[in-house]
Each structure stands twice: as structure tokens, then as C-alpha cells.
Amino acid sequence: MRTTLRAVRAVSARRVGSLATAKPALRTAPFLASAAAGFRVEAATALLQSCGRRNYSAAVTKVVRPTAEMYPEIVRDARFGELTAADVEYFKSILPESAILQDDQDLSGYNIDSMRKYNGQSRLVLKPRTTEEVSKIMKHCGERKLAVVPQGGNTGLVGGSVPVFDEIVISLANMNKIRSFDEVSGIIVVDAGCILEATDSFLAEHGYIFPLDLGAKGSCHIGGNVATNAGGLRLLRYGSLHGSVLGVEAVMADGTVVNGLGKLRKDNTGYDIKQLFIGSEGTLGVITGVSVLCPKRSKVVNVAFFGLDSYEKVQQAFVKAKSELGEVLSAFEFMDRESQIQVARFSELRRPLDEQHNFYVLVETSGSNREHDDEKLQNYLEGLMESEIIDDGVVAQDETQLKNIWTWREGIPESLARTGGVYKYDVSIPLEDLYLMVEDCRARLIEKGYEIGTEASNIVSVVGYGHLGDGNLHLNVAVKSYDKAIEKVLEPWVYEWIQKRQGSISAEHGLGFAKRPFLKYSKDQSMINLMKQVKEIYDPNGIMNPYKYI
Amino acid sequence: MRTTLRAVRAVSARRVGSLATAKPALRTAPFLASAAAGFRVEAATALLQSCGRRNYSAAVTKVVRPTAEMYPEIVRDARFGELTAADVEYFKSILPESAILQDDQDLSGYNIDSMRKYNGQSRLVLKPRTTEEVSKIMKHCGERKLAVVPQGGNTGLVGGSVPVFDEIVISLANMNKIRSFDEVSGIIVVDAGCILEATDSFLAEHGYIFPLDLGAKGSCHIGGNVATNAGGLRLLRYGSLHGSVLGVEAVMADGTVVNGLGKLRKDNTGYDIKQLFIGSEGTLGVITGVSVLCPKRSKVVNVAFFGLDSYEKVQQAFVKAKSELGEVLSAFEFMDRESQIQVARFSELRRPLDEQHNFYVLVETSGSNREHDDEKLQNYLEGLMESEIIDDGVVAQDETQLKNIWTWREGIPESLARTGGVYKYDVSIPLEDLYLMVEDCRARLIEKGYEIGTEASNIVSVVGYGHLGDGNLHLNVAVKSYDKAIEKVLEPWVYEWIQKRQGSISAEHGLGFAKRPFLKYSKDQSMINLMKQVKEIYDPNGIMNPYKYI
Known part of the structure; x- marks a missing residue:
């Protein structure tokens, strides 16, 4: 037993060692900073x-x-x-x-x-x-x-x-004060207009972390995050805002201030009305304050990036991550080959891995002990290599490499935005079928006579990536220019496909104006009726963010 | 630095070693099994x-x-x-x-x-x-x-x-089937009448754990747990049911079946109506099915039990636990001296610690690596001893000792029930003031002319214990027989005390019939109005569990 284990380690150490040579290729400048100057397409809206x-x-x-x-x-x-x-x-x-x-x-x-x-x-x-x-x-x-x-x-x-x-x-931009913070419980109370990144920086000084992280953190407001029920990159570890938001203060359509700004982890006194505001997208009231339970900031963060040759292996790697990384697993992001081609094409960044694979995974661990976390990650990666689940991989050796790998991952939507237009589908699908959505989408477009990625074709790429740990796929169809005919091939086909698998047509972006017509594909009429009843009693004249949501 | 660390370990190892001699005193028979025969008071209702x-x-x-x-x-x-x-x-x-x-x-x-x-x-x-x-x-x-x-x-x-x-x-007792379980995502769908313990046992076979644990697990139903928004012993680690329940199927007052049995971790399509059913105590509809996101079962569980001389030190130990045990911390329960006296008095169990202290703490860790978890706990306990935060302690060496320590903790309410009657207050209070509630309660009773714990006195004991990690205190006033005069001294004084500190009059037990009159002490009128509106639209004739809740 012991001998076998030592053998495994010896082999893997070498292999990880050889992989480590790929690391210096990672550029040290963060993606966002370098992108403004370096992206090959000039428009930089997204x-x-x-x-x-x-x-x-x-x-x-x-x-x-x-x-x-x-x-x-x-x-x-x-x-x-x-x-x-x-x-x-x-x-x-x-x-x-x-x-x-x-x-x-x-x-x-x-x-x-x-x-x-x-x-x-x-x-x-x-x-x-x-x-x-x-x-x-x-x-x-x-x-x-x-x-x-x-x-x-x-x-x-x-x-x-x-x-x-x-x-x-x-x-809410002028309401941006941190109202209180309790160092013992980690409970923060903020004005709705507090910017996510600024709040997280404040918490970092006190050894805590905001339980939500997303690309727009530099400008999004916490009130907006709560109104959208934003998901993002830390959900796998810290759960959804329905769990971490402890209280909401809101102003209703008639000006009534609802004081639900509880600062208690447990409070079973009546219907949990604040939950309705989480994800209500401004249609019930104006969120003016939020209290949030923040976890301790992890002392140690590790990131690994590896290549795999099938979606089955991606799932296997995920199951093993849950079991072996256990409590330190904090992100499990997957990307397909096509997504990497587009980032490489539109960004100045070098690929984290030189060779091409069918799939890629970014794994992050966050924990309290460097030695323990390193060992867990090392054992996990060795196990994956031994059982030939992964083909190749790198582990970030410092903060810069770690950031660069994340920047590479975050570069996918940013790169795609440079093609001209993107049909974006942010969906939840049971894990086993998750990538099938991308393959079926490609097949459908080809069946309907479209070419993908050729010089003459309007469709640049059909890309799949996302938060695999949360069952959340981002299916992006990048085009040179928007075309109603392509849209008709995609919609409502995408939504029908999701409905058949009891998925969600909007995992984390919400409904807003864009997805309102498609709600019925994710919620049945009995549930929609209950929603409409809530909207009618809380906003009888419908003045809160009309023409959207429901 | 290294030398100091080694020195600390050497000293602590000895002290932990000397403490370990207390362990054999822990009886191996579980509390519940031994209690039926051994409790000194015959009535064993609770x-x-x-x-x-x-x-x-x-x-x-x-x-x-x-x-x-x-x-x-x-x-x-x-x-x-x-x-x-x-x-x-x-x-x-x-x-x-x-x-x-x-x-x-x-x-x-x-x-x-x-x-x-x-x-x-x-x-x-x-x-x-x-x-x-x-x-x-x-x-x-x-x-x-x-x-x-x-x-x-x-x-x-x-x-x-x-x-x-x-x-x-x-x-719902006849609706007790597990409808589905996904081994990759850990999402289980159950009938409402599934018994918590049976469901957890099923999950254990698949390497998962139900994210809720409580004393009544052998007979409580998951539907009932969701309807109550039960808190229990694992909340510190796995969060509240508002985060882990993914879907609810319910039958409304007019017989409409609401199919909200989503199996998706992320789903931002409309108001999260299922949240209203979590903690609605049967007043909105009959919960018939529930889907729940279950975490991987930890491979390693450790329990330590220690004594401290002040509530300040209990708080210090908690802050250090969050920081040093970090991601493996799974419970932090505190008990006062009085609670231990009562368990020792009414149970056959030997005290985990022979000497008396003013406060006691049960710390549990759950993780994926025995070596890492042991080391974290060891370092944590050594640090507490070195900085003289704790006076004395034991660490469970096997599953039996671990269960016995938990049984000792769970023996508090069971022992108190044997005094005759208990005025129970299950409250949330900001941490710093949490124990003050118990001290003020004792002072008030004495001020009103009551003796506590004397032969002649009706009041046997005023006890404080609870889930410190969640800010949840159980204040129990044990009496020989119920007395309206004592109740009048306690209520609404207790609720007013909590209201002043923006606490909750019911942390995890709910409102039901008992707490309905006191809702106003935890929720302001604007929030109560929103609740009432929901009740009125969903159950216009008020036939769902009347005379209770709101």
C-alpha cells in the first residue's frame, strides 16, 4: 500500500514538474490592464x-x-x-x-x-x-x-x-456607506450603492471576504447584486445570496420603508420576505440597504489549470475534486477547446497550456493552511494523472500567475464580444447533459445550413464554458453581425432544449427585459401565478421597473 | 520562531496528554439508550x-x-x-x-x-x-x-x-419515498414525509450528508424541517435551508399543485417563491416534496470539549476557531456551568471534564484528511492553552467518545425537562450580548424575590447554552411546576430585552402557536404587513394551519 502510494507520488511529481515549465509563459500583466492596449479588435465595450x-x-x-x-x-x-x-x-x-x-x-x-x-x-x-x-x-x-x-x-x-x-x-450611486461591521460574526451592513470590490477590499482589511465575486466587481453595486441574485465565481464555496444575505431594507412603491435589515444568522419569525427581494430585479421595491454574513478570508489560495480529452473526464475530475479537495474546493470552471482558440485569437495572453485539448478546467482551492492545501491539491492532481483523467496541467506558483490564469478564464466573454455580436445563453442544466447543449447547438446550426468559423461564415464560433461546479453553462454563439435568421434558429430552440431537461433559462443573469418572454420555459404556470400575485399586492400599479421580469 | 513553536507543542502535548486521562470516564453507551433506564426522574417524555x-x-x-x-x-x-x-x-x-x-x-x-x-x-x-x-x-x-x-x-x-x-x-407520514438522487451533484429529491435520519443514512451510503442535523432526527420529517426552517447542529457549516433547499412542491389551499421542485443550484427566473414556504409552518400550503443540495460527507470528524472561565474567553475561542480551523470547523456549541450541573444531576453520564469551569465549549471539525484535520485541531487547542483562553479540555479519541460528548451536550434540554417544567427561550442575540441575557434573567428573578436552586424554591435553575457559532442562545428557566407569576416576570421582559438588541425571539423553533403573540418584538409593522399580504393572497380563507404564526 505504502509503496504504491510513494510510487504514484514519484511519477506524478515528475510529471507535474515537467508541466511547471509551461508556467513562465504566463504573462504577469493582468488581462484587463493589458487588454485596453493589446486587443486586436478596437471596440472594447464589454x-x-x-x-x-x-x-x-x-x-x-x-x-x-x-x-x-x-x-x-x-x-x-x-x-x-x-x-x-x-x-x-x-x-x-x-x-x-x-x-x-x-x-x-x-x-x-x-x-x-x-x-x-x-x-x-x-x-x-x-x-x-x-x-x-x-x-x-x-x-x-x-x-x-x-x-x-x-x-x-x-x-x-x-x-x-x-x-x-x-x-x-x-x-443608488450616492448611497455608498458601510453602515456597520462586526468583527466577531463577520456580518456587514451596507448601503445598496456600495461597490462590490470596495466592500470586499474593506473586508479584506479585517480578514473577511464578501461571499460573491464577479467580473463587474469594480462597478457593480451590492444592492444590484442582491436584486439580480448574482452568482459568480464563489458560489460553489459560499453558496447563493439566498443563504448569505441576512437582511434587506427596501422602499416599496408607495414609499413605505420596509426595515428587514436583520443582522442575525438565525431568525424564524415569519415568512422570509427579504428572499423575495433577492432576485426581484427592482420590480418589488428599491433595495436601499443589505446585511450580509461574510466568511473568513482564506489565508491560502491555489489555482490549477489542466487539459482533458472528453466531457466525461471533466465530470470525473469534478467528482474527485468534491471528494478529495472537499472543504477547500472554491471554484471548478470548465472551458471547451473552442473557447481557448477565441481567447488566444483576440488577446495578447499566452495560453496557460501550449498543447491543445478538448476541454480545460480551472480548479481553485481556498483554505487556512498552506501545507495542507498544497498537499491536497498535489494529491488530487497526481490522482487525476495516474488515472489518466487529465492530460496536462499547470499550477500557479505565485499571486501573479494565479491572477493570470483567472484572467485567461475571464477573457472568454471579453474575447467573444470582439467578434461583432454574441448570442448569450446563461443556463443551468443537469451536469451530465451540460455540454450536450453546445454540441447539439453546433449540429443544429450546421443542419440549418450554416457554416461555423469559416472565412465566409457569419458565425465565428460556438463556445461552451462556465461554472461546472454549479451546473451553470455559458453557451455563446459569436457572430460577425446580429442576424434575425440565426436568432430564429437558436430561439426558442435553446429554451425548449433546456425545458426538456428541467434546466433554467437564466442561471445567474436574471430575466430583465431580454428573458421575460421565455420565463415559461423554466417555471410552470402555477409558479408564475404565485409570482404574479406577489407583484400585484406589493406593486399594485406596476410602477416598479415595468416591461420586464414577469 | 520554529523553536518557540516546538516549545508550545511540547508543553501542550503534555497538557493534552494529561487531559486525555479524563476520557475513559466517558461512558461508551449513548445517552439516549442509557437514559431510558438510568435517568433519576421517571417521566421521560421529552x-x-x-x-x-x-x-x-x-x-x-x-x-x-x-x-x-x-x-x-x-x-x-x-x-x-x-x-x-x-x-x-x-x-x-x-x-x-x-x-x-x-x-x-x-x-x-x-x-x-x-x-x-x-x-x-x-x-x-x-x-x-x-x-x-x-x-x-x-x-x-x-x-x-x-x-x-x-x-x-x-x-x-x-x-x-x-x-x-x-x-x-x-x-405526510405515508409520503416517504426518495424520488431521486444524483451522485454527481449531490441533489436529492424526497417526499415531504421522509424521515431525516433515514434520508441521511441513505445519503451516507453514497458518501453525502444531509445539510441539517437535529435531536429529533429519528422521527422528524424533511417536509416538516423545511416548513419550520429547522436550524440544528450543522448550520454553522452548511448554512440555512434557505441556501440548501433547491425546490419545493406544495399543494395550495385550493388544491393547486405548485411544482417548484427545481434541481438546479442556480436559477434566476423570477421571484424565489419556494423561499416563502421555507419556514411558513404549514400556513401557505402543504409541502409535499423537497429537493435539497447535499454536501459530500466528511471523511474525518473530530470533537474537542473544553472549559473556560469567562464568556469573553468563549468569544475569543470562537474567533480563533473561525480563523484557525477555518474550513473544517463544523460546530461551536457553548454551555454554562449551571447547564453541566443539571446534566450531571439528572443523567448517569460522567462529566467530560472532572473539574468545574464557568463555561464549556464543544468544538467539532469535519474534513477530508485525517492528518490535516488532527493537526489543525491540535494547533488550535495548543494555541488556546498557551494564551490561557482555555483551562482544561479533552479530545475524543474514537467514534464512541465523540458520540458521548455530543450526547452530553444534547443531554441539557433532556435533563432540564425532568425538573417539572421549562420556560424555553430560543433566541438570536448579537454575540457580545448573548450571555448577558442569562445573567440579566437571573438578576431579574432574584430582584423579584425568587430564589434559584434552593430546596424551597420553585425555580430549579436558569441555564444558558446553544449554538454560539450561529448567535443562537437557548435560555431555559427550569421549574418544579409551571407558575403564571414566574411567567409574568419572564414575559414579555425577555422579548423586550431581545428587541432592544435587535435579536430574534425565535432563532430556529419558529412561531407556531406559542410565539405568535410576540412576533412584533422581532419584526416591525411594515414587514408584518408584507407577510400578512402574502398570507391573504395565497390562503384567502385562512384555512391553512389557523390560529398560529401570524
């Missing part, structure tokens, strides 16, 4: 999504057609009031001048979404500083039946955070 | 709570006065229909004879709660086998406005699972 509003506005040139024009079947709700000078006067009486935006130039950043796909026609942005101000605004809007769109960092991917017609935008 | 209905019924002799008689201020809702022979005939047409109980003897186990505090007057128990049968029952009850009480294992602690007047009991 990239800038995570670089804050200032950079974002400066880079924007492309005209986005008004949503109302693009979707003539959507009609302005006649029940809603029209904004008058008297309304603006009222808002001036409760807010400072600087918190009221009416200029076209100021408004565009709030009307256009981060993907530059949707363009609303709002004439007014309000930027309250306190919950009380939000309450006054909503009381007035409720009485006047003025429709509103609550807006955080405006980084959403389904057009949920921008107006469609003349809805008033309520930006 | 104990039998976790031994299944058969034992329970056989042991019952004490007469429980009807709830309606005890609480004359509660009046039967005149809107409800009265059960007729025609109703019973209808139920006979859809259910087999054996699924319809009408005999007094059969009914009593469903009318009386597990604490033998409440006694309903139901004349009919129905035990459907399928969701469709539940739907037919509810459709009929909805049309006839017949009130119902959904009932799982009837192990609740707030009188929530038994009728008050003539409500029909719908027992």
Missing part, C-alpha cells in the same frame, strides 16, 4: 463594463437604437403618469441640485445598458443619499403613478437596469 | 420525542388539557366549515380505509404535540400517499372551507403542528 462609469462613457461611440423602436410590440403603459415640471420641482425640494440629472449627456449612461443593446428614454435621473430620500421619491411617484427603474452599477446583462420608455431612474 | 411514535404513545400517561380550554381568548373561526359525514365519505372515495383515522386513540398522537403542552380537538386525520391525493383533499377542504393542519413528524417545539380546534390533520 471589457470596459468592469472599469467604472468614467472610462465607460469616454469609450462609447456606437449609437444604440431606442429599445422602444427595436421592440415596437412593447407599448408604454397608459396607466403611468407623465413627468411634469411640477414633479421635478418637488424632487428639487427634497434633493440637492447635483442629485438631479436632466441633461441628455448625463442621462445616456443611465439609459443605455452595459452591453449597449438597450436604450431607454428617461428624462430624469435621481440620486438620493438616504433611505428617507428614496422613500420621499417613491411616495411621490406612487401617488403620481410615475414609473421608476432602480439602478445600481448598471452592469446587468439582460437589460433589467435601464428604462424602456420615460421611467425615472433612481440611481 | 426524551422519547426522538424515539418514534410507537415508543412515544406507549409512554404517555399525563393528561394534556385542550388548548382551547387553556386559551379561552382564542375563538374558533366562524368562517370555517364543520366536518360532516359527507366530507368523510368523500375522503373515503379518494383514500384507502387505513389512511383515514377517526378513533380517539388514533387521533391523540396527532392532536397532542411532542412537548405535551398543546392538545387539539381534531376528529379526522388523513394520510395521503401522493401529491395528487393531497391535492384532492385540499380542493375539497378549500371548497368546504374546512381548516387543516399539515403535520410531519410532530416534533415541533412551539405547538405549530397540532390542531387547536377541529382542524383536519393532513399527515
